Amino acid sequence: MIPDHKRFLPGSPPSPYGIPLDIKRDGAWGRGFLTDDVTLRAVGWLGDRVDCIGDVSDSCIDRLFVAYERSLKVSGEYRGFHACEVCSGELQHNPGGHVGPIVVWKERELSLIGDGHYLIRFERTVYMAPDLLSHYILDHQYRPPDEFEKAVIEGRFLTADDLVFRPSMLPPLSYSTCTRLILPKGDG
Numbered sequence: 001m002i003p004d005h006k007r008f009l010p011g012s013p014p015s016p017y018g019i020p021l022d023i024k025r026d027g028a029w030g031r032g033f034l035t036d037d038v039t040l041r042a043v044g045w046l047g048d049r050v051d052c053i054g055d056v057s058d059s060c061i062d063r064l065f066v067a068y069e070r071s072l073k074v075s076g077e078y079r080g081f082h083a084c085e086v087c088s089g090e091l092q093h094n095p096g097g098h099v100g101p102i103v104v105w106k107e108r109e110l111s112l113i114g115d116g117h118y119l120i121r122f123e124r125t126v127y128m129a130p131d132l133l134s135h136y137i138l139d140h141q142y143r144p145p146d147e148f149e150k151a152v153i154e155g156r157f158l159t160a161d162d163l164v165f166r167p168s169m170l171p172p173l174s175y176s177t178c179t180r181l182i183l184p185k186g187d188g
């Protein structure tokens, strides 16, 4: 769990795990950073309980749906799929064999896999939120802070292309692990 409003130190990687955010650009691996003029804040990293319950505006939920449908998020680091810790049963975790919850709202449906997170810029703040956020809001009645709701509606969802790219000499852990797994013997 990361408390809502948590403010990260300048230069922190835009990753909830405190590790570099590995991204690829023009075929090369590197690390993604925010520009120096913004502050990174966390919202919606609930852990296993919901501390703030309430209504969220339709326009905010609509924006989250659109952002998910268009993959307006980042998922550079591979830590496995993040499951909702508030849900108690496997049926909720894996409805119908899906990985992750299925969220239904106004005849729209999202199948969330818990991979990656949102980075939403509004003025001089970038809010970092999990991609399970619409599930937290609609299925667990989580209410994010007012300022975050405003940012979702009026701000801009960043992708890896919006980040400052710094080349890295080392491939990310997930990449090297996968490469080792798929390379034929004696080829590495």
Ligand SMILES: [Zn+2]
Pocket: 084, 085, 086, 087, 092, 101, 135, 139, 140
């Ligand atoms: Zn849940």
